[in-house]
Amino acid sequence: MKEISDNSGKVIIRKAVQSDAKGLIEYLNIIGGESNFLTFGIGEFGGSIEEEEEFISNALNKENALFIVAEVNGNIVGNLNFSGGPRQRNAHVGEFGVSVLKEHCGKGIGEKLIKYLINWSKKSEIIRKINLRVRNDNTVGIYLYKKLGFLEEGVLKRDFLINGEFYDSLLMGLEIN
Ligand SMILES: CC(C)(COP(=O)(O)OP(=O)(O)OC[C@H]1O[C@@H](n2cnc3c(N)ncnc32)[C@H](O)[C@@H]1OP(=O)(O)O)[C@@H](O)C(=O)NCCC(=O)NCCS
Secondary structure, eight states, X not given: OOOOOOSSOOXXXXXXXXXXXXXXXXXXXXXXXXXXXXXXXXXXXXXXXXXXXXXXXXXXXXXXXXXXEEEETTEEEEEEEEEEOSSTTTTTEEEEEEEEOGGGTTSSHHHHHHHHHHHHHHHHSSOOEEEEEEETTOHHHHHHHHHTTOEEEEEEEEEEEETTEEEEEEEEEEEOO
């Protein structure tokens, strides 16, 4: 069941549910046009509502996956998607992506989403490592990840190609014990 929003402007962090599918597609298409730090651009998130519903239900059913949203006044303003590996040897580790709508950035929502992931991982009894990759000129992202304990582990050269220009990514990770 979707939590009832109280219209107070309060940020609710919760797991995505199937009825979020339409709102999530709208959200992802907006965010793709707002940020060049993501792996998709404006209008590139072309999935159908049914596909998004299936994606959400897969995340809900997988023991080592987490798909959460930040909601303000009933609207999705941020999300985080984490998925662990499919086999016994890599089920303990996964990568996440996070985003927050521009007009809601700098209010602590990104931090809340990542802290939710870290707490969930600690309780999961499966997850032992959280990975991420971030464009190496994404100063806000890198600052936030370091603040939450993520360490730099390496660099992927030419990881993005945007408007003819290459960008490197920083690999970062947090061990969960
Ligand atoms: C990265 C992102 C998720 C952070 O979310 P957010 O809700 O803005 O983050 P928070 O408000 O929780 O924290 C941001 C921190 O950076 C600081 N910050 C915010 N804007 C800043 C800026 N322009 N320059 C420097 N620091 C900044 C904030 O003060 C805060 O630090 P503090 O808690 O010590 O004061 C968000 O900026 C975003 O969606 N960016 C576009 C997509 C993206 O980059 N995703 C990550 C790809 S790896």
